[in-house]
Structures are given as C-alpha cells and as structure tokens.
Amino acid sequence: MKRFLVYAITGLFLVIYSCKSLPSEGGNSIDYDFKFDLYSHVKWYYRANLKYPSVEELKNFCWKMIDDANDNTFSSFSDFEKSINKKRTGREDLLQYLSMHKDDISFEIKNESMDVFWKGKKWMKFKFDLCEMIKKKSSLFTYFYNSSGYCSKDFDYEEEFYIIRKEIRDKYVTDTMQRSKFQPCLLRYDRDRGYQLYSPSKSRIKQSIYLNKLGCALDTFLLNRDIQMIQFVTKLPEDYFSKE
Secondary structure: OHHHHHHHHHHHHHHHHHOOOOOOOOOOOOOHHHHHHHHHHHHHHHHHHOOOOOHHHHHHHHHHHHHHHOOOOOOOHHHHHHOOOOOOOOOHHHHHHHHHOOOOEEEEEEOOEEEEEEOOEEEEEEOOOHHHHHHHOHHHHOEEEOOOOOEEOOHHHHHHHHHHHHHHHHHHOOHHHHOOOEEEEEEEEEOOOEEEEEEOOOEEEOOOHHHHHHHHHHHHHHHHOOOOEEEEEEEEEHHHEEEO
C-alpha cells in the first residue's frame, strides 16, 4: 500500500494530462499532452539514472514502477491491462503508447543531449543541466537501489535517512566548518564501493571524519532495509573537494 501511495501521489498530475488525446496517426503533429508526459518521464528517468534512456529503458522504467505499485502481481504489462483489479500510477498511458508506436518513435543520444524522432523526423530535444536541476529541487534526486540496480522512491526511508544524516552532521561538522562556504553535491553511497561523486563534475571528495561516520551509518541503514545503494544531494564544505 505504501509503495502504491508513493507512485500514485507523484503520478496524479501525469494521469490528468495523459488521459487526453495522443499524437495523430498521420505523424504530422505531436499532441502537447504526449509531449508533456514524455518529457516528465525522461526527466524522472534522468534523475534516477543520471543518463538519458533508450525507448526500451524508458518503457522498462515505467513498467517497474507500475509493477512495484501492484506488488509484482502481474507477469507483464499485457496482463496488467486485462485485469480489473489493478492500481494505476500515471505511467500506464505513456507505456501503452510507446509500445503501440514502437516503430514510430526513437531516441538518439549525443554526448549530453538526446533527440527524439517521430516517424523518422526530429521532433524534440532534451538537454538537462544536472547542476541546475540539483539547485532547483534537490530532494527529487533521493533514490534507493537494490542489488539488481532497480531504483525506487520511499518517503519513509527518506525521512529516516535525513534524520540520521542530520544527527551525524550536527556532531561532526564543527562550528568552524559551518561558517565556511558550502557546495551542493550529488552523491551515491554503495555498500560495496563507498562514495561516488557525480556533481560537481571533475572533482573528488576528500576523506573526512563526517563522511566516514556517515558512511558507517549508511552501511547499517542500507543493510537493514536490504538496499544496496542510496543516491542523494547534500551540501559539503568547499574544502571537502579537490580537483581531479
């Protein structure tokens, strides 16, 4: 039930839009609502995976959220569609449309951008600025990953993580550090590999007692919940970073 509420709340706005008409069969124009739905989910995928998706990856991303919200009840999206007793999450219309028009739509990834083609013609372009996205809504980057790499949102886990982080931060980030300049950064902590820094780019984080203590706490936190890795945005003193 908890997982369903997470996906239902975050997908409610998308349901309203995706219930409207979709791209015309002639392919000469693309309906705004499909464009909105596609843009929202590509951006969502990008925040969770830090890369642009292929069409199949985006479809799998949508299906895993639907499947998770329904407690892995269905063997496929086709079985889900046939069922009367199912929980909708706001991803169903996009997944259905991408599946129905698999020969019409394609993605082409180039360095730090992605072009979308509809019936062979370039239609729209994605170019996300990771640093700007972090500044605008850092909480949207908090994700949990199992050993297979599947990511999920869990509001209860997030709140528990924030409490643990604050306790350790208050204890090990000294008053002198608190007065220094802080840098927003995007981190992943893996139980096997430790910290990985994704933003700011071309930087690395130095060893510190605060990060060491936080890492120990995260090891226990993740292990007790059968989670392999957590991704989150935090602010660290600028002297915690060094250039590569």
